[in-house]
Amino acid sequence: MKPESSSSALHPCNQHRTGYDFDVLVQAHPTLSQYVRPNAYGDDSIDFSNPQAVKALNQALLKHYYGVGVWDIPKNYLCPPIPGRADYVHYLADLLAESIPDFNPEKVRLLDIGTGANLVYPLIASHAYGWQCVGADIDAKALRNAQQIIDANGLQQQISVRQQPNPGSIFKGVMLPGEQFTITLCNPPFHASAAEALAGTQRKWRGLGKKPPQALNFGGQSNELFCEGGEAAFLTSMISESKLFARQCVWFTTLVSKASNLPLVYRQLKKVQAVTVKTVEMAQGQKQSRFVAWTFQSASSKKRI
Template identity: 30%
Template sequence: MALNKFMHPRNPYKEKAPNFKALSLKYPEFAKCVFQDLKGKCHLDYKSPTSLRQLAIALLKEDFDLDVEMPLNRLIPTIPLRLNYILWIEDILKELAQVKGRGIDIGTGASCVYPLLGCKKNDWSFLASEVDETNFTMAEKNVQRNNMENKIKVKKVSGETALLELLEDETGDYDFCMCNPPFFADHMEAQAITSSRTDDRAEPTSVNTASVGESITEGGEVEFIRKIIVESVKLQDRIKIFTSMVGKKTNLPCVKKDLQDHKIPNYQSTEFCQGKTMRWGIAWTFDTNLSFPRSLFQESKKNKKLSAPLTYTVPQSAVDVYDVEHVADKLMGILKSLEIEYTKSDDSKAKRIHLKLTAYKNTWSHQRRKRREMKRQKEELKAVCTGRKEIGTEEQDDDNGKNKNVQEINVDDPSNKQINLKRKEAPSSDEHSPKKQKVEESLIPSDSDQGALKRKGAPGTEEHSSKKMKVGESLIPDGINSKNPSDQSGLKRKGAPTTEEHADKRQKVKETIGNSDREKKLRESKMTENQDNTTTKSEEAWKPRTSDSPVATSDSPVKARTSDSPVKEGDTDVFLIKCDLFITETEKVHIEMVYAEGQKDQMNQILQYIKNHIALP
């Protein structure tokens, strides 16, 4: 019975289990199901439907003075587990300003256990629905046996809707609705053939007596609860709080996803523990001012997480002045470089500074990879800048060359002889003519070659002549036939690019540098904007909830995200982790990080990053 410690604190069976020996002495039918071991201790066969029925009947009579009958071929309720659900509803209703004590039970069953317990304990009134004819008849009889006709109304429905048909002829508003839906989608899942139950998991200790309609529904419990969610949008003005039990933990994320898809602003899950069995509850409301209670199981998990904060002693070499203030300044610089938002509060008397941290993206992992990327970008930018300088030098040389070609040079001047020696004289037009003639002759086929070409369907002499002219023209350098000396200056520099090529190359370099400059300015502007908004965003993330703000619960639709999921621009409500960082001073300065919400493993990574960088200059 490892889970009994997580039962509801007001559940009477948490501290005191049912006394089978005392019950057997008082209820003869129950005594027939009890057997004693050699030590005289009484035991019950939980695999027997008769034993389960007599136990439920005896507990209801002994602890709640309820007289109930149950058929063996219908679902037999486990009283401690059903009581956990009622106690959870009690806790939720405490958060309402006005409580009428009116509830709805969807699929009440033959025992009508939820309405009977609610009316007996809290004097509530119930509207209960039932699809099965046998369950409907037996539920009405149980209501009559306990004289609760004025408190409980059982209504036969078709089952096509969860709530709409039930409320057609009814008036007034209701505080809550509750439901224990069919768990399974088909017989294969009901027999654990297609379920996610692992082989090493122990088999159920009790027998299932539920009918097909009570245990199987199309789409399983997820589809059944989805139907309630859809109808709750239409009935949000008539029912304040919607709840349902969930039989399988793997279905809980699917139900929460449906709540998010239907824009439900406030919801919360809980755990129902009893013996070796755990069930889950889901509650939602359209009232953003309502706070749902947390179960003992959730509180124990939270306390376990918070029981061991991460600590680190700051070395004296980390700061020039070894005190809380200077360490805090060093830490805030690191946090700013990581784009982690924070708010600062200090206690000068206690020598303690408190930083509330909120991280929206992982900026502390893969630092070596990021440094290599930054180095590569710097090298590319340096190469582009170097290319621009080389182009500028070539342009200057080109302009100087043109000026020298235009001006008159005195060959007899001794100062110009060195220039004439360095320049390689370009061939004249007469020197080009023999080369041109040889090229043209090589392109003219002989008579025998022309005959062979004609036999193969090659182009005629006229076509070759046109081709010859084009090739000849292409082989004549620019400026050969020009009379302007400046046009022929390009020939004097072997392989030098033309002015147009310089212009194109210069334009491409300018565009590349311009793009890199714009990207750099854009990154700097975004970083500046993030730093300016740091305090505002962090204050909004940690400010107390007002009456107009939605409740921030652990299951709210806007919550912590996974490290792989990206944060969209402007989506500042989706955080990666929230934690508290305390800087205290005794003999030395200590850092203590306490988890709040989100991915706890990220807090370890942040602290490790701080350890690696706090001592750096």
């Protein structure tokens, strides 16, 4: 089985391809104005090491581009970059349109594994494509916050959340018996320990020219950043478990942060006898990322979706 591959910069449908228009964003969310300053090149920007500035930017982006008037996250929870999250969603839409004959985007059901307190993937997918979205997580506090976002924006008919009752499972207990999904997405924890996660956080702060923190006090809870065995173990479990739900979902997908984990992913997908595997390369500035998608269904099966 030879995985298919494609590559690009930000997706053509991504509204953030040309960068941030801070005049427009400040108009949408005036609170952002207190964080906007000229950078070393004289262009408007924010201090991306300041969690309050990043949160204000996200609030402005979600309000202006995705119709999310009320959005907040608890202190120290992951505050994700919106452009990269949007890219993943747009490439998923391409995957569905290309692979499912007579594709009807209004019938898509998306399952977000590890939706977090921020709920960003369902917010983007429901607004951009009208998909029905389910966000799942093991963290009860994160899900309470996600539900507050849903309620505050009147999105109860488009987005729902559910708690994973078993932290050792991924799809079990979340994908209910007989329930059908079109596609899943996931941004898995990619560190193997708290120490490894802290080292990664410190590298990011040094890259921003700031003194690195000595504790995990910015940018994510433990389950958002690391798990036993790291990304490789998580992906292995996800692929193995997906086989049990082969008839309940057309496409399973996940981000793979470390390119070195791709051979392992492909071996595991061959082991579970995935019918088709695709790898989509993505880019945001200097950051390279990718997601892997797999299906257990043939083309003829997809025609019924």
